[in-house]
Amino acid sequence: MRHFEHFPPGSTYELGATRLTTDDIITYARSFDPMPFHLDPEAARRSPFGGLVASGWHTGAVIMGQFVRALLADSACQGSYGMDEVRFLSPVRPGDELRGKATVEDASLHPRRPGTxxxxxxxxxxxxxxxxxxxxxxxxxxxxxxxxxxxxGVQTARS
Incomplete structure (x- = not known):
């Protein structure tokens, strides 16, 4: 099981790969982001994207799934404070394989929660x-x- 001490700043973790199909994109869009360029290949062709694209939220959900399976599910994670930044940088199209990576930017003991x-x-x-x-x-x-x-008055921890 991974604990706080297992995530030193600068550490990088490969999260895996997921290939998205046309069906994946349309199924997600029907439930969560029913924009025509996510649902209908013909409407998407006429859109600025020039073809079907995955919802950015779908992309985020796929990468979050990779993050959880690769690092968080078998860890002492006690939750998230939220996201400070989310960016959809390029359209994701049917057949694209998404490869996730996580890098530790900072790690510090919690000032008010001993043991975390x-x-x-x-x-x-x-x-x-x-x-x-x-x-x-x-x-x-x-x-x-x-x-x-x-x-x-300063919390300390040992691995």
């Missing part, structure tokens, strides 16, 4: 042509592997 620390991740995805398609910054709360108390 926060980790700020930059989560990015590229397609099979290595074109950036998605970027998110998020801060998560993790339990420490072993809390050893406080010294002079």
């Amino acid at each position: 620390g926060t980790v700020r991740f930059l989560v990015e995805a590229v397609n099979e042509r290595d074109e950036p398609v998605y970027r998110m910054r998020t801060r998560l709360l993790f339990g420490c592997a072993q809390a050893v108390g406080t010294a002079s």
